[in-house]
Amino acid sequence: MKGRLDNVTLVSDKKILNTTKQLIEIKGxxxxxxxxxxxxxxxxxxxxxxxKKAVING
Numbered sequence: 001m002k003g004r005l006d007n008v009t010l011v012s013d014k015k016i017l018n019t020t021k022q023l024i025e026i027k028g029x030x031x032x033x034x035x036x037x038x039x040x041x042x043x044x045x046x047x048x049x050x051x052k053k054a055v056i057n058g
Contacts, residue, residue: 007045009041009044009045010041011037011040011041011044015040015043015044016033016036016037016040017033018040019036019039019040019043020033020036023036023039038056038057039056041056042054042056
């Protein structure tokens with residue numbers, strides 16, 4: 001996969017659980033934790049992602 005990825009971001013289980021809780025509280029959406037890992041990573045990189053295009057795969 002070298003040469004095809006610009007970035008890989010690791011997120012903790014705690015971050016995934018916190019993001020799950022936020023998604024439920026704010027949007028009323030319940031999703032499987034492995035899918036929320038991508039959203040947790042995007043939240044972690046929010047400052048870097050401003051004004052940029054990103055592909056988020058969960």
